Amino acid sequence: MRFRRAWRAAVVAWACGMAACMAVATAAPAPRPAVPVPEDAIPSPGAVLVDPDFGVSTREFGLDRQVQMYQWRRSGDQLERVWSAGRIESADFGADYQNPPLPIDSQRWWARDATLGGHPIDETVLQALGEWRPFRPAFSDLPLNMAATFQPEGDGLGSAENPLAPAVGDLRITWRELHLPPLAGRLELRDGRWQLSPRTAAAALNAAPLPPVVDERPAVLETAADVVAPPAGTGNRWWWALGIVAAAAALAVGAAVRRRG
Template identity: 30%
Template sequence: MAIETISRQGWFSRLKGAFFGILFGLIFVAGAAALQFWNEGRTLRQARLLEAGRQDVVELSAMGAESRRAGGLAYVHGELRADGQRLDPEFNQVAEGLGLRRRVEMFQWKERKETKEETSVGGSKTTRTRYYYEQVWDDELIDSDRFQEAAGHQNPERMPFESQTWKVEKASLADLQVEPEVLSEVGGWRPMAPQADRLPGNLAASLGVEADRLTTVNGEPQIGDVRIHFERLPDGPVSVVGRVQGDRLGVERRELGELLLLERGEHSAEQLFSAAESRNSGLGWAIRVGGFVLMWIGFGMVFGPLAVFADILPFLGRLTRMVTGLISGVLAGLISFVAIASGWLYHRPWLLGLIVIAIAGLIAWIGLRARKPTPLAPPSSMPPPPPLS
């Protein structure tokens, strides 16, 4: 069953709101341009850091005792292992390896809405919003007090159990002790069947095992029922590029930034650097495109009053939005190009200097060509015509 609400807004009120939107549109445009400019520096610094690391990295076995005492960038691969077990003290669940994770889902009401807007002659707008309510499993608490129709769709005020993670603080790789900031980069969580025989008595009475998880469901799920999943982070082979100093493996810190590359499995140092360069390039392009979209939205807000003004005749308002949308896209593209290009050149001053010198040379050459006098035509060597008889 859906609930529908209807709201109406007059033309003058819409126009006033659109003028306020100009300020936010300009903020969007300026913020997007600044983001794109900054991104060029970030991408270049990361690329230089990876290139320098590629040149400096050495195999752990190639580091002598003196080099290890001084510290340096090294490539290490082998079995990453941790002693002991990880324990969930509330559910008394244990796991071998690097970590144990508990993820809790609760059966709750969720609100979904669909909005339809209609513009009438004269510029007023009618908004029809339909609210739908469905029951879903979610690992985040949904606040039902914010629902349009809270009556009959109440969720519990808190989760009966919290999601938690327990990870080791010490582990070994080859003959090295791995620092916690390196361990935090290790992924590869795997599902773990719950150990029902280890549950405390009070929980064993209220929880059952279903499809490798604990649950309070008995028949059809009811609002407030929970499902509890357990996952473990196993030991296993990893490949790492990081700072080795003595018997410690940590993060390499340089003026350009921090360098730590880690992947599950056996990978060469070259493969680790290539993957990192690909991620850096992908992130750079994602920020460029995101800045362009944000700028397009911003220009759309700047031109918003024109569309609202034209809404006095709805078909004219739709046409105006199409035109201003196209103009906004063109402007966003042009300014994005300027922001990206200026950031690219700003962080490469040597190239900027070459371009300035080339432009100055071209201007000087054109000036000299303009001042050079045009040579006079040479006198004709043809004999004069014979006299008329």
């Protein structure tokens, strides 16, 4: 009779252990790894970016308008005239040395629908990896009111009648466009969007040079092994479950033997 009780206890322990094993086997699979950038993928900036005030446009990933005004600035005990991107406060310079308000601001536009391989590129990628390069627009779409005030000067526009002798309040405006470097090894496809890989994001956050472009991971392809194999990290769980089963059975049999003795 005692042996039957011990046997039933062992069977119960075995059933509990198998239930634990089945629970581990049917647990939610681990998330699939992020997909790296294919070597031959070419990013697209999407819609053309346009400066609405001047009609300047680019087919790159960003457009940057830089405005400078010629104005007074204090230098020690003297006042001098310089080009400055922001208005210099001149309230205490005297009536004859006042800087006028800055009529046009610098402004920046980002590509909102940039894609790579049919998936959107997160704006943080443009901000972290993009390189601003000066370019000279054609000014073919310059509005009439701007054409009456500005004329080509260098790679941009200027309002001075004589660029060699500007007056306080004159403006000069230039533009830059954003170019992307090769992206392979620097991005990952997560949540349907191309985002910075952790390594690249850390380098950008620390203002460190970009890491060498080395894609250490193989391409992610779904195979029969991916479907059949248990989720990563579950092998140890199986051993724990089997260990629990063996320990419970041993305890039950040991108890039965002691009672019989």
